[in-house]
Amino acid sequence: MKLGTKLVMAFLAMAVLVGCVGFSSFLELKRVLEPLTFDIPQGLRKIESTSHLDALAQKIRHYDQILTESARDYVYTGGRQYKYRYKEFEPRLDAAIREAIEKGDEEDKKIFSAMQQAKLTFVNLEYQALASMDKGMKPEAMQILETADYWRSKGEYRRGLEDYIERRGKQYGESLQLTSSQVDGAVMNTHHLVENAIQRLWVISTLALILGICLGLYVSRSILAPIRALKQGAEVIGKGDLNHSIEILSRDEIGHLASAFNDMTRKLKESYAGLEDKVLEKTSELGHKVEEIEEQNKILEMSKAAMLNVLEDLEHAKSEVDEERAKDEAILASIGDGMIATDPQGKIIKANKQAEVMLGVKAADMLGKTFSVVMAHEDEDGNAVPPEQSPIPLSLARGKKVLAIAYFVRKDGTRFPAAITVSPIVRENKIMGAIEIFRDISKEKEIDRMKTEFISLASHELRTPLTVIREGVSLVIDEILGPTTAEQKSFLSMALKDIDRLGRIINNLLDVSKIEAGKMEMKRVHVNLSDIAAGVAEAFAQHAKSKKLELKTRFPKKPVEMYVDKDKIVQVFTNLVGNAMKFTEQGSVEISIEDGEDMIICSVRDTGRGISEQDMERVFRKFQQFGGAASSGEKGTGLGLSIAKGIVEMHHGRIGVESIPGQGTRFFFSLPKDTPQKLFQDQLTRELRAAMNERSALCVVSFTLRDLRFGESAGSAREKTAGALLEDVIRAVTHSQADQVLREGESVFAVFSGADKKEIEKIASKIRTEFASALENAGKKGAKAGLDFRIANYPEDGATGEELLSLLSAA
Amino acid sequence: MKKILLTDDEPNIVKVVSARLKAHNYEVIPAYDGESALDAVYREKPDLILLDIMLPKLDGYKVCQKLKSDPKWKEVPIILFSAKTQAADKQTGREYGADAYIAKPFQPEQLLETIKYLLKE
Numbered sequence: 001m002k003l004g005t006k007l008v009m010a011f012l013a014m015a016v017l018v019g020c021v022g023f024s025s026f027l028e029l030k031r032v033l034e035p036l037t038f039d040i041p042q043g044l045r046k047i048e049s050t051s052h053l054d055a056l057a058q059k060i061r062h063y064d065q066i067l068t069e070s071a072r073d074y075v076y077t078g079g080r081q082y083k084y085r086y087k088e089f090e091p092r093l094d095a096a097i098r099e100a101i102e103k104g105d106e107e108d109k110k111i112f113s114a115m116q117q118a119k120l121t122f123v124n125l126e127y128q129a130l131a132s133m134d135k136g137m138k139p140e141a142m143q144i145l146e147t148a149d150y151w152r153s154k155g156e157y158r159r160g161l162e163d164y165i166e167r168r169g170k171q172y173g174e175s176l177q178l179t180s181s182q183v184d185g186a187v188m189n190t191h192h193l194v195e196n197a198i199q200r201l202w203v204i205s206t207l208a209l210i211l212g213i214c215l216g217l218y219v220s221r222s223i224l225a226p227i228r229a230l231k232q233g234a235e236v237i238g239k240g241d242l243n244h245s246i247e248i249l250s251r252d253e254i255g256h257l258a259s260a261f262n263d264m265t266r267k268l269k270e271s272y273a274g275l276e277d278k279v280l281e282k283t284s285e286l287g288h289k290v291e292e293i294e295e296q297n298k299i300l301e302m303s304k305a306a307m308l309n310v311l312e313d314l315e316h317a318k319s320e321v322d323e324e325r326a327k328d329e330a331i332l333a334s335i336g337d338g339m340i341a342t343d344p345q346g347k348i349i350k351a352n353k354q355a356e357v358m359l360g361v362k363a364a365d366m367l368g369k370t371f372s373v374v375m376a377h378e379d380e381d382g383n384a385v386p387p388e389q390s391p392i393p394l395s396l397a398r399g400k401k402v403l404a405i406a407y408f409v410r411k412d413g414t415r416f417p418a419a420i421t422v423s424p425i426v427r428e429n430k431i432m433g434a435i436e437i438f439r440d441i442s443k444e445k446e447i448d449r450m451k452t453e454f455i456s457l458a459s460h461e462l463r464t465p466l467t468v469i470r471e472g473v474s475l476v477i478d479e480i481l482g483p484t485t486a487e488q489k490s491f492l493s494m495a496l497k498d499i500d501r502l503g504r505i506i507n508n509l510l511d512v513s514k515i516e517a518g519k520m521e522m523k524r525v526h527v528n529l530s531d532i533a534a535g536v537a538e539a540f541a542q543h544a545k546s547k548k549l550e551l552k553t554r555f556p557k558k559p560v561e562m563y564v565d566k567d568k569i570v571q572v573f574t575n576l577v578g579n580a581m582k583f584t585e586q587g588s589v590e591i592s593i594e595d596g597e598d599m600i601i602c603s604v605r606d607t608g609r610g611i612s613e614q615d616m617e618r619v620f621r622k623f624q625q626f627g628g629a630a631s632s633g634e635k636g637t638g639l640g641l642s643i644a645k646g647i648v649e650m651h652h653g654r655i656g657v658e659s660i661p662g663q664g665t666r667f668f669f670s671l672p673k674d675t676p677q678k679l680f681q682d683q684l685t686r687e688l689r690a691a692m693n694e695r696s697a698l699c700v701v702s703f704t705l706r707d708l709r710f711g712e713s714a715g716s717a718r719e720k721t722a723g724a725l726l727e728d729v730i731r732a733v734t735h736s737q738a739d740q741v742l743r744e745g746e747s748v749f750a751v752f753s754g755a756d757k758k759e760i761e762k763i764a765s766k767i768r769t770e771f772a773s774a775l776e777n778a779g780k781k782g783a784k785a786g787l788d789f790r791i792a793n794y795p796e797d798g799a800t801g802e803e804l805l806s807l808l809s810a811a
Numbered sequence: 812m813k814k815i816l817l818t819d820d821e822p823n824i825v826k827v828v829s830a831r832l833k834a835h836n837y838e839v840i841p842a843y844d845g846e847s848a849l850d851a852v853y854r855e856k857p858d859l860i861l862l863d864i865m866l867p868k869l870d871g872y873k874v875c876q877k878l879k880s881d882p883k884w885k886e887v888p889i890i891l892f893s894a895k896t897q898a899a900d901k902q903t904g905r906e907y908g909a910d911a912y913i914a915k916p917f918q919p920e921q922l923l924e925t926i927k928y929l930l931k932e
Contacts, residue, residue, distance in 0.1 A: 467824055471824070471919065
């Protein structure tokens, strides 16, 4: 039998068992149905019919009363309504009695028939009384109702009724007793039936359950046993006993499987037998091979000798490598900078001679230690740098080059500033170590300090005596101290002019030294270059008029939006236009701006005397003056063009000149059209580098206008105004502490170097308040805008400009 | 006669500027450092203050800030008067509440006009 067939039959058997249980319960239920539908309702019906007769008797008594009273009332009062009432109820009484006779049993019929007789008699009399009354014979009518016949018949009637009721009462009790005993019997009967049914169902269910379990066990056994036999057989064969055969008698799929298995085992056994033969064969072959190998060994022996020769050569090459290494060592030793190399944990594995000398520690004493243990790092103010923030661990952690300046403190307490460069050694994306190179920058520091000192000293110390001299001379010229002759005055005026020139020279000289020292600060802002040039032209308008020169301007129609240091670009234009005016006697001076593809080109062209070829190359050098002094006006300082060049180059631009002697000169400078964002980012990168060097903090803040609303309509021009206003507020609130301010659409970015986050948070909140009131004060009624700000700072939030800016723009 | 407090650590400057101001009928009270300048303000109640920036003891910015944040004195005009000529210095002066900024060496006309303007003469 197949497995499927077995399972189907087992299910069928179960279904039949369930069916039997179901059918027997149906039969049992049917038995209970009989007493419920027949016995109990019959008893109830009996009670009902009895009570119906009772109701009739009640009616008969009641109608009789009505008739007696109506007849009497008519006779005594003569009210016709009583007569009608009588006539209405008389037939009803008649009908009721007749119904009672019909429905009652024999005894009842007898009683009700007698009552019918009596009723005929008194009704007859009552009709007579009514008729007499109708004729107006009241006494006669009254007499009729008092007759003995009348009362006797009434009495008979009522006795009959009482008899009935008495009998009925007895009968009623009996019937009730009967009926309730009948119902009791039925209920008892039903109870028995149900109990029996439950007992029988219990037996049937238990039998069915036992049968089902037996059937299940049988079926599963008949399926499982062969499988188990198969499994055991497979295990035995698996262990290598190929003689085992599985005995399964079942003729289902498992039987087939077992015989296939046995087949397989047999074939395996056959192939194994073949294999053993082959192994024997191969073993004898191997014997031959061994001899051959011995032969080959001899040949190998010879190769080995040759190899030794090669190794000798290699030894030679190695000494050459050693030579190379010695050279490298010599180079390392002769480098002026200190150098140490570390493993990935920052432990020193090498230090050059210079490092030993500079640090005053033997290389052997450094090996295996971290650099911060060997050498204490301090900042400029003498605060210790935490070891984990020293350059080597920073570089190892970031996998990036780290530039820094730190003070190294030697064991003897002396210290020196060092410019440090740490580069991680990265191989296959793994950091293998780091190399630190450091240089003593004491001298540079000193020079730097002196430069700064000179500039501030010069600005104060040179101007102060100049002020005294100038004012002293002026007081004399102005005759405040007493009368002066005309000749004295003319000499003093000459002195005054040169004092003023000296003042300008000092100013220019300071600018030049600042540019050269890299101390010139740049504060880039958004400007329209045309506006700047137009402003300069306006400043020279009066001067041009007095010299009868035409001052022309030529600007692109579109605003030339640039991100530059406004004051410095004004200075460039002023110097160039001032020069042009000075050297032009007639004709014109033209200021023009061209909007090129990737740069803006500004030109100042004059129709003056021009510059000779040999002078051209010197024009931008310091203290160069050409063609003698200018014919009129102030003398120059010889520094204006040099400063212009410095400023243009600070903006990554180029300045140049072309001239034809006798015809005119054109000075021009280009400014790259870098996007403000790029310039801002470049500047940020520079400041970050400075912050890293100085181990100071840096914050970048973005302010964003939100829900900008003006009283009237909103437009891009108005938004720009709000943005510009915001920029002004930021500058005012921060006392120009913000090094860079960039406006980009509705956002303004500001860089604060040397400031920590908490400080900046306070400032930013203040800016928000001030901006709100500034917007109101700006006269834009109903103007409103929210101001959001975000802060990103170095070193906590990131170490590159991109990282910091991306934090700010991630909305 | 209007009173002007003239503060500068350089006596010669005080001398020449005083001569100029006196010639224009101003009473001049000299002071040579920041602290004595403040004392002089409280004592003499000047109508205008000429204030150098680089002063001993208390610098001109601080004097300016102190007076401008004091309701009693904030109406007194202050002219910063300094050899510092950087745009940033002028900006800082404005932010500390100074009413004007005159760079040294100065043009006497400019100084006098500024004083007149601030004294509303």
